[in-house]
Amino acid sequence: MAKLPANEVLKECVDGEMAMSAADIQLDDQGRLRHFIAIEGLPRALLTQILDNAERFAPVGDRTVKKVPLLRGRTVANLFFEPSTRTRTTFDLAAKRLSADVLNLNIEASSTKKGESLADTLRNLEAMQCDMFVVRHQVSGAAHFIAQQVAPYISVINGGDGRHEHPTQGMLDAFTIRRHKQDFTRLKIAIVGDVAHSRVARSNIQALKILGVPDLRVVGPKTLIPPAIDAMGVTVYDDLDEGIRDCDVVITLRLQQERMQSALLPSAHEYFREYGLTADRMRLAAPDAIVMHPGPINRGVEIDSAVADGAQSVILQQVTYGIAVRMAVMAMILGSQAQAGAA
Amino acid sequence: MQYDIEALIHTMAEQLQTRLGAAGIGSPALVGIRTGGVWVAERLRAHLGLAEPLGELNIAFYRDDFSRIGIHPTVEPSVLPFDVDGRDLILVDDILYTGRTVRAAMNEIFDYGRPRSIQLVVLFDRSGRELPIEAQVVGAHLSLQPGEHAKLTGPSSLSLEIHRTRA
């Protein structure tokens, strides 16, 4: 009777090892940053390098001439398929402070209404010969897709893709925390709010775990905490008091009106009562705790004005740091791209 | 050849003092280019008896070879703790070679403000200029073979190292 040979290649298929390799498209073969799509999978040393570089760029904003000539002659195109003023403005500023030229392309999500596929839109944009695309899109994985599609000389920065990640926000939050608390490995940090729908939360979790935060928590009602999130290395709390107890950093997320319409929450009022950050609640956190928010804030919903404007709040600093962090990421990417080109 | 660097800097300080006097500059501000230029500038400041803190430049963002070498965050950021406008600056570097570092330093200074004057003081002048830049005060002239590379080590005890780079 003929015996079937052991089939090594298909055994791989069977065990699922045929999955697209985790080889990160973000790094070139020297481990330098080529695209900035997601914090997941990046080495700690690289994240630290981004933070260190951001320190170099931070003083530029304090000078009269808020510019350095690093990216003079380069063109950065902001492709925002999802509208956003604040994120686009900070990317715009960051590029201009590096002396790059900036193109702002507000592509309606339904330029696909005209029947043009995303792939075709990209091909047309490539004809404008930009060096970098900053992309924001409502579908998770869009930044990965775009990075895989574009010509090799174009780099992509993810300005937020669906619910997946908003990596520059994750890094500027890490930068803010480092400025105030220095050592990640000693911190208790809580992320409060609509984690399920938040790409900022996912990027925060990835960054803070990689940077070594030992006690990272997500706090929110069950309907707003995604399933199996503990697999990302966080502890889940549905009680705010327990969740922020003794925390050094409390990051609170924006609650969108839609959540009430989708039967996820009864009302903003009840949410504020159970999960709103008030001065009273903050007494449970560490006495020198800092309060963060990616903005824009909903006063009286996720956070009380007294806390948002209070001494512990570093919310406005986050905005300032965001420019330095984005300058650092852009400079690192275009620098390594040039190196690769020159090699 | 061995150099007595402290003695060189002492002489440079005297020459500089004379020049400042002749030009009528009473309140110069010293700006050192990191890292070697800062070490030299610190010693000059002591010799000249200046109270004001040094300015320290990290010219990384103004280099003209960013496209080739990318960004290297090994050096502290620039700090100019005084208002540049209208000041007489003394720009200090350890080794003047192609002139590109000084060009970058001057571009950076002008992004901070408009100085009244800039004088360039260097510990060593190595020929091989690629730009029309010269120092007003020079400690010593270096004569190197092609393929040789000079580097100042410090900070407490300054000495000059010559390396041969592989062709």
Added chain:
Amino acid sequence: MRIRIHGGRVIDPASGHDAVAEVWVEDGQILSLGRAPRGLKADDTFDASGLVVAPGFVDLGSHLREPGFEHKATIEREARAAAAGGFTSICATPDTQPVVDNAAVVEHIVKRAKAARGARVLVLGALTVGLDGQLLSEMHALNAAGVVGLTNLDRAIKDTVVLKHALAYAASAELTVFLQPEDYWLGRQGQIHEGAVSTRLGIPGIPSAAEVIAVQRDLTLAAAVQARVHFSRISAAESVKPIADARRRGQAVSADVSLAHLSFTVDDIGHYDPNFHVRPPLRAASDRSALRKAVKAGAIDAISAGHEPHDGDAKAAPFGVTEPGMSTLDTFLPALLAQVAAGAFDLPTALAAASTRPHQILGRDGGRLTPGSVADLTLFDPACRWQANGETLHSSGLNTPYLNQTLTGRVVATLVGGQWAYRNFSPV
């Protein structure tokens, strides 16, 4: 026309035969298995040394895209690709344009299939008009036109009353209803299995519960109206027991799992690889494991290919915007053999699930090598290594994760109704 096939390892799951033997075919039927018929001469001889000879495979749900979506695939090409993949019958799904909810479209498909001379194309009719889940289709007319069953595919019927009536009416038309069980609301906004991967990637998830509650609902309704149902593409571990229990109680129910769900899990999506965007979604390793066990134990009757060929644009977009579906006819055999090699079940069980049982579910002759049965056979080389690429794949759909991989196991020849549809690696 008399054909003699000799030297091959003949596996007939129905009779338990598994040995090197001769098979004789005459006038479209199996003439004999094992013994050369006395005094007869063959018009055509095929040397099957080193090959396995088995009843031809059946796909219980192949999306042939014609009429309406010919840019993705055509009946002719896919029927021939099926034969090249070892299939002697494929069930064309009704999601064409126009939908197969009337006799005219059935006849069109049957006519086009005959001209193709590949695998038999059987037709599944739509359970509701336009597959919209609201009005009943003309099931008797569809039956008369020759459909082998009715389905609403993945267009979940929201209204339980409509579903109950549809099952009852189908029962009186004596047609089996093929159901892809998924609760409309829980499945509506999700794209992949709900769990750690959907959370990490930020893609909306479909919980296993969506399938399980639909299975239980559909079983209860089918029992109440005495409809015969077949569950297509079971994906969740918890779906197995209710189905097995119902069958034990004597209910007329069967089920299949797609080969993709035996091969892959949600983790294979990796960094948003759209090749793994399928419906129902690939689930966890524990689900895959339970499904393999269920096939081995017979709790799940059949393995389908669930063939869904797509054009390039359909998968060239961010994951959530891509069309779900995998092209599977070409790679079915090597993927099936991989399951056997991994120890999920043995080869006779695999062949029973791919051929014998589907024929029984359809109530059709075939799937067995008994003298007198229809001569639908496939001959394959289990050790042949080949690369899946644009040249070797026969379907229009290149949307397979096996693209450019080296696979082991290749169909050499396929006989449909005693005629060669594929021979020596070439369509006939």
